[in-house]
Structures are given as structure tokens and as C-alpha cells.
Amino acid sequence: MTIAPVQSSPSLGSSGWTDARLILALEEVVEKELNRHLAIAKEWMPHEYVPWGQGRDFDGVLGGEAWSLGQSQVTPLGRVSLVVNLLTEDNLPSYHHEIATMFGREGAWGTWVHRWTAEEGRHGIAIRDYLLATRAVDPVELERARMSHMSEGFESDNAHSMLHSVAYVAFQELATRISHRNTGKYAGDPLADQLLAKIANDENLHMVFYRNLLKAAMEIAPDEAMRAIADVVTDFRMPGHGIPGFERAAAQIAIGGVYNLRIHHDDVLQPVLRHLRVMETTGLSAEGLLAQDRLGAFLDGLDAQATKFEERQAALLARREARRNAG
Numbered sequence: 101m102t103i104a105p106v107q108s109s110p111s112l113g114s115s116g117w118t119d120a121r122l123i124l125a126l127e128e129v130v131e132k133e134l135n136r137h138l139a140i141a142k143e144w145m146p147h148e149y150v151p152w153g154q155g156r157d158f159d160g161v162l163g164g165e166a167w168s169l170g171q172s173q174v175t176p177l178g179r180v181s182l183v184v185n186l187l188t189e190d191n192l193p194s195y196h197h198e199i200a201t202m203f204g205r206e207g208a209w210g211t212w213v214h215r216w217t218a219e220e221g222r223h224g225i226a227i228r229d230y231l232l233a234t235r236a237v238d239p240v241e242l243e244r245a246r247m248s249h250m251s252e253g254f255e256s257d258n259a260h261s262m263l264h265s266v267a268y269v270a271f272q273e274l275a276t277r278i279s280h281r282n283t284g285k286y287a288g289d290p291l292a293d294q295l296l297a298k299i300a301n302d303e304n305l306h307m308v309f310y311r312n313l314l315k316a317a318m319e320i321a322p323d324e325a326m327r328a329i330a331d332v333v334t335d336f337r338m339p340g341h342g343i344p345g346f347e348r349a350a351a352q353i354a355i356g357g358v359y360n361l362r363i364h365h366d367d368v369l370q371p372v373l374r375h376l377r378v379m380e381t382t383g384l385s386a387e388g389l390l391a392q393d394r395l396g397a398f399l400d401g402l403d404a405q406a407t408k409f410e411e412r413q414a415a416l417l418a419r420r421e422a423r424r425n426a427g
């Protein structure tokens with residue numbers, strides 16, 4: 101969903117921190133966090149979560165049964181949300197390109213980049229296998245959407261500085277976790293819920309990695325980190341914003357309670373900001389203080405917007421309920 105329009109962000113401050121120096125300074129932290137991640141991440145098998153017994157040939161080359169809407173028990177909200185989540189995962193080559201270019205492919209940074217990519221790779225595989233085996237979505241529409249979405253590629257709003265990239269992924273991994281988790285909750289199939297909970301667990305570990313990295317960056321370059329956090333939070337867009345029909349899907353996902361402004365504010369932004377004590381950080385320069393104030397003002401505004409959204413959502417759901425009772 102689009103939280104705010106994209107604005108261009110000015111370059112980092114004048115304290116001498118370049119991306120190259122920050123990458124070098126954070127190498128030790130990356131190594132420590134990578135080792136912590138490898139020690140706690142448990143191997144899991146995507147194929148075990150897919151009900152292959154429900155699968156059968158499709159029409160076309162194999163002359164099987166054509167897809168139709170009634171073949172799956174997945175809810176309309178679950179379908180929309182599963183497709184957005186899958187297409188978002190599908191753009192992994194673009195995300196890999198971005199972080200490999202930004203963080204490099206050497207040393208601990210490179211090991212993390214490749215390991216993260218391998219873990220993300222199984223999310224798209226597992227969700228697609230589930231959708232096709234259970235016939236939850238039109239496979240032709242899905243393939244066309246994938247082609248269209250991936251052909252556009254993904255260009256990050258935050259590729260201009262490594263601190264912006266790190267701040268973005270710290271929030272984005274948590275947003276993805278919540279989005280998978282809530283999709284499972286509303287999908288109408290316990291097997292979808294089980295698979296998405298497993299994927300959400302991976303996203304949580306990714307969030308912890310980036311959040312801890314951001315914490316270390318706040319210690320060595322507090323003003324630059326504050327500026328990056330303020331820029332990212334005030335311009336945040338989900339990585340799937342380029343998906344065909346995204347706005348319409350995002351509206352359904354928001355009303356259905358999978359992901360909306362209230363969730364974004366309460367369950368994504370605030371937990372990370374609180375954990376990093378961003379609003380309590382002291383000892384900032386004038387530039388850092390300005391960024392902190394800008395962030396605080398934005399969060400207040402977002403909270404108010406989220407409350408307005410909830411009122412609209414409640415009214416809409418009440419109208420739907422009344423219509424259902426009348427019909």
C-alpha cells in the first residue's frame with residue numbers, strides 16, 4: 101500500500117560518513133548478526149507444506165481440468181492477498197541486485213546477501229506451489245501478472261544510501277511478516293495459515309538482522325541514521341506497489357485487516373522505533389534533531405490518519421453487514 105508519496109531525499113550529512121566507510125565500520129556487526137542468524141534459523145522444507153494430494157493436471161498441454169473459481173476454499177481476501185504477497189516475493193532478482201550492489205558480495209556482507217536471497221527464494225516457491233496445488237487462483241492470470249510485474253523490475257526508493265536501504269528493510273521485513281501472518285489468518289484454509297506462519301517466521305529473523313544492524317549504525321553515525329530513518333518512515337511504500345492493479349488490491353487488503361495504516365503504525369513502525377529508542381535518542385546535532393522532530397510530527401499525523409481510516413473501515417463493514425442481513 102502507498103503510505104505517502106515519494107519525495108527525493110537529500111544526500112547524507114557533512115560528518116564524513118560515506119557508504120564505503122559505513123560498510124567497513126559495520127562489517128564486524130554484520131558478521132556477528134550473520135552468525136547469530138545462522139545459529140537460530142532452522143532448516144525447513146517448503147514441499148512439506150504443500151498439499152500435493154489436492155493437485156491435478158490443468159487443461160492445455162496435459163488436457164486436464166481447467167481452473168475455475170469454486171475449486172478452492174480460499175476466501176476472496178485470501179486470494180487477493182496471497183497473490184500480492186507472492187508477486188512481491190517474485191521480484192527477488194531485483195531485490196538481490198539492489199542489496200548486492202549496495203552491500204557488496206564479499207566478506208560477511210556478501211555471505212548475508214546470498215543467504216538472505218536463498219531464504220527469500222523459498223517463499224515464492226512455496227506460495228506458488230500451494231496456490232497451484234489447491235487451485236486457489238487462476239494460474240493463467242497469475243503467470244501473466246508475474247511476467248508483467250517482473251518485467252518492470254523493482255527500483256527502490258532508498259538505493260541512494262546504504263543507511264536508507266538498511267532502515268527500509270528493517271521496517272519492510274516486519275511489514276512482510278505481518279502481511280503474511282494476517283493473510284494466513286484470513287485465507288480460510290488452515291494449510292495456507294500454516295505455510296504463511298512458517299514464512300513469517302523467516303521474515304521476522306530478517307527483520308531482527310536489519311534492526312540490529314540499524315541499531316549499530318545509530319551508535320556510530322547517529323545523525324545520518326536518524327535522517328535515514330526519518331526519510332524512510334515518511335516516504336514508506338510497500339515493495340509490491342508496482343503490481344498490476346495494486347491500488348485496488350491494497351484497498352481490499354486494508355479494509356480486510358491484512359495490512360492498513362493502523363497496522364503499519366502500531367505493528368510495524370512503532371515496535372522498531374521503540375526498540376531502537378529512536379524518539380528518545382539524545383546527543384544529536386542540529387541536523388539529527390531536525391530529522392527526529394520531522395519523524396515525530398509525521399508519526400502523530402499518521403496515527404490520526406489511521407484513526408480516520410478505522411472509522412471508514414468500521415462504517416464500510418457495518419454497511420456490508422446490514423446488506424448481508426437484508427439480503
Ligand SMILES: [Fe+2]
Nearest residue numbers: 189220223303
Ligand atoms: Fe519473503
Ligand SMILES: [Fe+2]
Nearest residue numbers: 273302303306
Ligand atoms: Fe524477508
